[in-house]
Amino acid sequence: MRIVITGGFGFLGRQVADRLLETRTFRGVPIDRLVLADRFVQADAPTAADPLVDIVQGDLTDRLDDLFAEPVDVLIHLASAVSAECEADFDLGMSANVDGTRALLEAARAQSVAGGPTARVVFSSSVAVYGSDPALPLPPVVSESTLPTPRSSYGTQKLVCEQLIADYTRRGFVDGRVTRLMTVSVRPGKPNAAASGFLSCIIREPLAGLPATCPVRPDLRVALASPRRTVEGILRVAEAERGEGPGRLNGGVPVNLPALTVTVAEMLATLRRVAGDAVADLVTIAPDRDVEAIVGSWPAVFDNARADVLGLEADPSFESVVRDYLEDHSDAVVADALLTARPARPAPID
Template identity: 70%
Template sequence: MRIAVTGAFGFLGSRLTATLLEQRMLCGAPIEGMVLADRIVHDDAAGVDDPLVTVVHGDLSDRLDDLFADPVDVIFHLAAAVSAECEEDFDLGMHANLDVTRALLDAARGQCAAGGPVPRLVFSSSLAVYGMHPDQPPASLVDESTLPTPRTSYGTQKLICEQLIADCTRRGFVDGRVARLMTVAVRPGKANAAASAFLSAIIRDPLAGLSATCPVDPGLQVALASPQRTVRGLVRLAEVSRGTGPGQLSGTAPVNLPALTVSVTDMLATLRQAAGDTVADLVTIAPDPAVEAIVGSWPAAFDNTRAAALGLHPDPDFASVLRHHLADQAVTRTTDEPPRP
């Protein structure tokens, strides 16, 4: 079993990589090699010294020959430009999200044409493929049959990629499995360029003693998933067998990973209850119309039936999401401490 992960040194990619390297198995077979591809690679990144790992550094569209130097059985395609930067730079989003994905599909097709295996391709799409027009009432509950009507370039690019993957699956070039990710929170470290980055910042930064700004009306409801549940969903989609029976994946329709619906008000109240007033008061409400327009266009309430049939379930509440984050930070601090004499 040989696996490739694109965007492998990003937040989700590094967590997925750590999970796979820890279990050393996927789809019931031992992992014999992993190719970790990313534009930015740090020398001290987790996994780079593992004997199973080969690192491919650079723009993926220029390094696909290296990615497919040996036959690849499973590809986790996580590399992407995110929502706000795609609104800021249309050409960046088209290249990073659409052009690179098409090139990856062409390379997978080439592997098949040369007599290699049909790779399972797990693609990280987004809830941003759905969009609510401000003049229309929001859907009460969104499922995979809800018509995607993206309101951002990022969502549009992800939707196009979904359709390309479905067609390549129909034609036998890949075995595509599309996961529509919810907003992942709480993310540690420096915020990325996603419009939803504040949903992590208003929790992460006050816990570190830093001020944070909430750019939306606190009454806004959002769909969240913890990093742990998100990685579990990606691995499950890679492993599930195709078919029409219970617990199998049928058709080429995307799977909405499980969503916890919560308001920003509830998130901040949970932070206050867990960490106290001094911490919670570090958050300032300062609405930003540009951010509200993007995040407010995404649905918040999802029907999780299809994910549940695959054994995937949402986080029970935001308190559990916060506990996961605090536990992760405690482990990170312990790991980063210098050895004691």
């Protein structure tokens, strides 16, 4: 079993790799090699030192021969240019997202046509494939049957890739699976160029004792998923058998991963409740029309029925999301915020 993860040293790539290395199996089959492909490699990461791991560094389209030098059984495609990046640089988005994905699909197709295994291709799409077109507004609750009408270049590029994967799967070239990710919050590390990045920044930076700016109105509703639930969803879709019934992947339709719907105001109120006034007061509201135009076009309420069949659930509350972050990344939290955020210990029983 040889598994390739593109974007293997990105945030989600590392998380997915770590989860696979914990079990060292995929659908009960031992993993022989786990290939992490990325333009930027963190050579000193613990994952990189694991004896199962191979590293391929560079642009995907330049390193396809290395990725497919041996048969690829599973390809988890997480590499992507992000939303605001694609809006600022159209050519970058098309090259990284559309051209790179098609090149991977062509390499997987060539493997299959040559008599090799039919690769199981797992693609991370996005809630950004949806948008509220003035001529066709989104329904109050969105499901996989809702017509995607993206309102950003990033969302359009993701939708193009979804359709390519569907057709390559229909033709038998690959076994494609598409997960539509909600905005992942709270992400650790430095801010990225995603339009939705502030949905992590307004929690992560204050907990680190740093100021943060919220570029949207507080009453804006958003659909979120914690890193834990997102990784769980990617791997559940990757491992699911096709067919009808609980735990099975029904057809080739994308799966919207479960969404927790909250307002930005509720997120900030949770931060205040969990970490205290001094931390929450580090957030400043300063609306940015460009950011709000992108994020505000995405749906916030989802029918999670398709994910339910796979046994996937949304985070129970935003407070649970914040506490997961505190548990997983205590080294990125200032002492005072961490002390305030710890739940009180129950009084001893006499």
